[in-house]
Amino acid sequence: GDSVTQMEGPVTLSEEAFLTINCTYTATGYPSLFWYVQYPGEGLQLLLKATKADDKGSNKGFEATYRKETTSFHLEKGSVQVSDSAVYFCALSLGGYQKVTFGIGTKLQVIP
Amino acid sequence: EAGVAQSPRYKIIEKRQSVAFWCNPISGHATLYWYQQILGQGPKLLIQFQNNGVVDDSQLPKDRFSAERLKGVDSTLKIQPAKLEDSAVYLCASSPYGTGDPPLHFGNGTRLTVT
16 A cells, blocks of 8 residues: 655654655555654644655755655654654645644754 | 634543534534544544545544534534543534635634643
């Protein structure tokens, strides 16, 4: 079945460090790909998305590029802040009814 | 716009008891999802509604879980009887549905503890 694999955390970085969270997917068709974020005490919310190969999604300084050849959608940010501390979920959507499948989540902690 | 509303926020029950969760999606959103999120895992889809019809319930344990969405708006998820392994956060999400894969809007969830 369709699935998403993302790196396990937690990931601990110093402020202004470079962030990469790896995500790969398995799908029977051509999915749309997403990163959702859950800040402490809040609900899940969309961070960015890409709907076709080679698309780049970006938001709040985060970027991810849809790589069909490697079935990947890695999340990157050039300089993290303490406020970026959260759990990040990679997800895919496939099919006419937009079924969304999530990865296990990666917890990011940024220390001053 | 008002967000997705869920209640209660927390629930503690004993095994074999029953429990129900309620969700009110964003007005006009045709698609409603219930996810189960066990500690340390990603959200797992239990059931997906398109208006008031079920489009995916393949991972819903139908011997104990049931869900309905009357009139294509509010939804309730019920567990009867509960087991220890049902302890999790139950997330409701809604989406306007359409081309371009509109995002899911999540509620804050109901944290269920089964003792």
